Amino acid sequence: MKRTLRHICSLSAILCLFGSLATASESSSPEGGLAESSLELNKQMIDFLQSSGVSEEQPPVERMQGILDALYGAEDGFTYDSAANFSAQKAFEEKRGNCVSLAMLFTSFARSVGLDARFNQLDYTPIWENVDGILVETIHINVLVYVGGNQYVVDAQPELVELASHSRNPVSDERVFSHFYNNQGLLALADGKLELAGELIQRAIEMDPENGTAWQNRGLYHFRSSNKKEGEESLVKAAELNRSSSSACFQLSAYYEAVGDTNRSEKYAKLGSKRSKRNPFYHYYRSQQFAEQGDLKKATKHLEYALKILPSYSTFQIALMDLKQRQEQDKGLASKPELARFH
Template identity: 30%
Template structure:
């Protein structure tokens, strides 16, 4: 099952995310009409979550503005000086980390964070400096990764700050916004909901359903029109065995955004597992299109093909997965296994070397240990 974490390569959606979570068993099929109400998480005491002051300006942030932002030379110079100071390594020295979502004050203190964290911090600084600044979602190719058996896909967000003669786009990732990319202005409430969504996604990857539910529910209360948060809440329900609530949450996500392929995929899996083949068939085309752009799904298909002896198909699927996600060591390792079966020992050795170059230390001791390596004759 998939889940969305927004923002980006910056926020896991927050400034975005998508999650694939393992399906649990379902119960008898009941009404699956969408609902904007948030059902309780059965069997759990939900903890309170702290909502940061997104417009907070600490003394250190004020001192930064006082020193670096020129306010007496007109709006253009005013805006430019903030952009320059916030992005110059010799001044703020901000370190981009796509895995870190922090509130604005803490982002400034640590000088690190993802695109959402940076954007929230920059907007707070800009508005306290008297500037007009807003959030902007940028369409980028989905970036998939997997954490603790949860599949995530990140989206991207940046900031626009207005001067008198034009506007500057401030993007901590360093990417340029191509003219062919779709851009969408994001409200403060949605950006803040994306922040809470990211924290919920982090909790879900730890299998902490209490905090995942608490953060997703808080995000929905802040911005109930954000489709992907409903889908993520559906993942929590499903992991808790509340299939009816999961189904309704995913249908709510699709009611808000019929193009939400993650919600469609998760709902499709529920229908398939429950044996509602007619409902599953209605979603099949949308789901298959989405899956073909998901390298982890291609990896899954390749394993099935290899087990069935379809060596060429397995190889082609893995090559497609690597084209989409070249730094996933498991893809290269599986390709090595497949190439051994195909008799291509040179290619298998090269794939195995690449897998070991990319693998974390714990994988080298586990998944890629000598006992698990393909048999590669000299």
């Protein structure tokens, strides 16, 4: 399958707390020690790149497309696997990986042939999961390649490329490495390897002390280890660092409710709800829920609000058109009850 590049004109990509845990039984858990997250090419990767014919002598766009063709062009090409949290070298060996792994893999190749490739973290989280009645957001990483005054989006999930054109937030290598170690820590935690989990999550924080997601999972680790005070402090830190995330707030609300601190429980519940409503994908998720329940009016309202936050996003536009068509069909049936009896 040939992957193409999305061009963004003019200048101006875990990582999921519960999502990783939910798929941990199907994942490749760490085999002890701290995994390597270097972007350096090993000999096999160098040989692969050379055999693909990609070189620094080619124009930048040709280099980018050449790397993509080499990775994804063949029938047995590399595949996206949300449960495969690998280093770039391991992803190359396994020919699969999650968004972090495949972003690191492409970036390794791109930089080795002189391309200005940078990691990008989506401002808005495209996937929401319902965990024990709480909507939890995920984080997605892809790559931006800078050529002159233009940007090109490279994403292992083509359906998210359009979103990247609306959500450009370049992040450091350290942030992505931190996400990688954080994911590894969650896998170890899900396997009951508490000591290894603590080491990996601590490594994530050392790589990037400002990574609120890692602090949030440090809190989860401490709660699993029965260190409630450390868990609480870590979640408070996470809520302060990641001001767009709601999940740490909801976790704090649940914790304070459990210990009888009603005031702080309500405080963080309100803060979590406020943050959720700023995310267009929260409204998209809620719209889908109401549509499944048959409440098309509320479903439409949430989609319209999503489009106010993220205008011209085609997924929302198409869903809104579908909802309005359903509403028109319902109106037609309601105005002709005698016909409705025979359906």
